[in-house]
Amino acid sequence: MLxxxxxxxxxxxxxxxxxxxxxxxxxxxxDSNKILVNRSSIQIHSKVNILAFxxxxxKMYLAAKKVLGPFFGRxxxxxxxxxxxxxxxxxxxxxxxxxxxxITEKSYEAGKKALTFVKKSSREDILLTLVSGGGSAMLVLxxxxxxxxxxxxxxxxxxxxxxxxxxxxxxxxSLSELKGGKLAESSNNKTIVNLILSDERNHDLSAISSGxxxxxxxxxxxxxxxxxxxxxxTPSNIKKAINRHGVKKRIGCSKEIVNSxxxxxxxxxxxxxKTALEHNFDFIFCIENIASLSPNKALEKLQEEYLKIYNxxxxxxxxxxxxxxIQVDVSQKKDTKGGRNxxxxxxxxxxxIFPVEFSFVAxxxxxxxxxxxxxxxxxxxxxxxxxxxxxxxxxxxxxxCTTYNIHRKFNTLIEGKITGTNMxxxxxxxxxxxxxxx
Numbered sequence: 001m002l003x004x005x006x007x008x009x010x011x012x013x014x015x016x017x018x019x020x021x022x023x024x025x026x027x028x029x030x031d032s033n034k035i036l037v038n039r040s041s042i043q044i045h046s047k048v049n050i051l052a053f054x055x056x057x058x059k060m061y062l063a064a065k066k067v068l069g070p071f072f073g074r075x076x077x078x079x080x081x082x083x084x085x086x087x088x089x090x091x092x093x094x095x096x097x098x099x100x101x102x103i104t105e106k107s108y109e110a111g112k113k114a115l116t117f118v119k120k121s122s123r124e125d126i127l128l129t130l131v132s133g134g135g136s137a138m139l140v141l142x143x144x145x146x147x148x149x150x151x152x153x154x155x156x157x158x159x160x161x162x163x164x165x166x167x168x169x170x171x172x173x174s175l176s177e178l179k180g181g182k183l184a185e186s187s188n189n190k191t192i193v194n195l196i197l198s199d200e201r202n203h204d205l206s207a208i209s210s211g212x213x214x215x216x217x218x219x220x221x222x223x224x225x226x227x228x229x230x231x232x233x234t235p236s237n238i239k240k241a242i243n244r245h246g247v248k249k250r251i252g253c254s255k256e257i258v259n260s261x262x263x264x265x266x267x268x269x270x271x272x273x274k275t276a277l278e279h280n281f282d283f284i285f286c287i288e289n290i291a292s293l294s295p296n297k298a299l300e301k302l303q304e305e306y307l308k309i310y311n312x313x314x315x316x317x318x319x320x321x322x323x324x325x326i327q328v329d330v331s332q333k334k335d336t337k338g339g340r341n342x343x344x345x346x347x348x349x350x351x352x353i354f355p356v357e358f359s360f361v362a363x364x365x366x367x368x369x370x371x372x373x374x375x376x377x378x379x380x381x382x383x384x385x386x387x388x389x390x391x392x393x394x395x396x397x398x399x400x401c402t403t404y405n406i407h408r409k410f411n412t413l414i415e416g417k418i419t420g421t422n423m424x425x426x427x428x429x430x431x432x433x434x435x436x437x438x
Contacts, residue, residue: 002317004359004378007428008414010279010319011363014271020056020132020197020421021063023263028067028195035126035193038260042191046124047073049189051117053110053139054132054209055100055366055422056197058084064130064195073125076117078110078138081418098138101159101370103152111141111178114212118187127189127213133199133422134366135209136169141177146241151175154238158230162329164292166200167224169210174221174245175238176210181252183212191256198264199365199422201291201324205259215253221245265289265323265423268365272321272428281430282316285309291324291424295340298326299347306429310355313433320429330401338403339369341376341425345412346403349379349387350394354431357381361428367419375414376425377407386410 029036033044048071052061061077075093077086080100089095094117098110121127142151154175158168173180184192192213200207206216221242225231231239273284287305290298302322309320328343330336341362348360363369363376379387387394390406397406407413 002432004361004380007359007361007430010275014275018267018271021059024060024063027262040258044071048126048128049073049121050075050128052130053078054135056132059420060130100134100137103137103140107140108148111139114139121188123190127192129194129213131209132197143241161331162327163228166207169207170224171221172210173219174242178212179210180219181216184252184255194259195262199424216251218249220247268423269321276319281319283318285320287322289324293326295326295343315433315435317432322427323424325425333401336401341369342403342407345377345379346398356431358431363414364425366422375416377412
């Protein structure tokens with residue numbers, strides 16, 4: 001049966017097929033005292049130490065440790081996932097619980113421990129860094145000229161204004177002792193191997209988790225401050241720090257760094273396409289990423305693309321795949337409750353116009369649509385009469401950014417645990433075109 005729950009089932013099967021541990025083991029090998037990755041062969045002279053951070057850190061860490069075998073030296077795993085059993089950790093391994101999406105004291109402690117870890121390495125040890133989105137909030141060490149509280153308040157305010165994640169990360173870099181290649185500079189290691197799972201809109205490696213161990217060719221916070229008119233909401237101490245930083249080039253570029261993109265949304269798009277065809281969909285379409293658009297602009301784009309595909313499609317079941325992370329500005333709202341996937345699904349409920357019945361799913365691959373326990377939301381147009389009867393209520397929830405409440409009322413939340421991966425948000429649209437009858 002073609003409905004949202006069926007589409008969600010396909011999504012979850014597809015995501016399991018490209019989990020971070022599987023992707024890592026496909027691209028990262030050890031053979032005859034050499035690391036083989038990204039067409040590079042790196043000689044292991046001593047040991048390989050693992051630093052893992054980000055939303056997929058747990059799965060990536062366990063997989064990398066397994067691949068390394070006897071070459072594994074020391075490890076530090078930084079995660080926001082709770083209730084993980086690591087009773088089999090050795091004395092040379094450390095588990096650090098941090099936070100996401102907001103910076104907290106836990107982030108600060110994790111940042112200090114990461115810095116200590118890389119400074120303890122010998123020059124001949126290889127630093128294997130496992131990077132995934134979300135690490136920017138989990139790994140924090142502010143400049144000595146500002147306090148943690150000052151940084152938390154400023155970055156939180158910028159995030160609530162709907163400034164895109166890459167741009168927020170540039171500001172984080174300018175206020176950090178770790179981000180933007182600075183952790184690489186602080187490391188004693190001669191060689192750093194970065195295995196990266198991307199959630200970034202153009203796979204800019206220096207943007208993923210704010211690029212602490214990759215070469216950052218340029219960090220320009222002034223441009224971001226001007227572009228988004230942020231000076232007016234910035235306290236004087238932060239202004240001074242950003243101006244002192246200014247534009248910096250080639251940070252962290254002095255090391256021997258090997259970067260390997262082990263996976264991204266493209267892997268999941270391909271997996272969804274394959275799985276959907278195996279589950280009797282006839283046609284699969286992929287449309288342009290809608291990252292950084294406002295909710296209304298994103299809806300306009302989706303509406304336009306869906307109608308184009310319908311008008312040109314043949315008879316049969318069609319699935320349309322889109323990815324991205326829209327930007328919802330909640331800076332002027334109070335008592336908000338929801339997430340960007342819940343928000344755009346509510347817009348689809350009230351504004352999407354389409355010739356036949358359809359199903360829409362907006363889901364976060366990390367399993368956290370801002371709120372823990374909520375992955376996103378779904379809507380089947382077969383319920384349109386129910387929606388019409390509650391139009392004003394839904395529209396008010398959109399205006400107030402309280403869409404969680406409306407989805408709870410209609411039982412249209414996608415719920416579950418944090419997934420341990422991160423490949424951006426996905427928007428899935430399904431419909432069946434039938435033959436015209438006289």
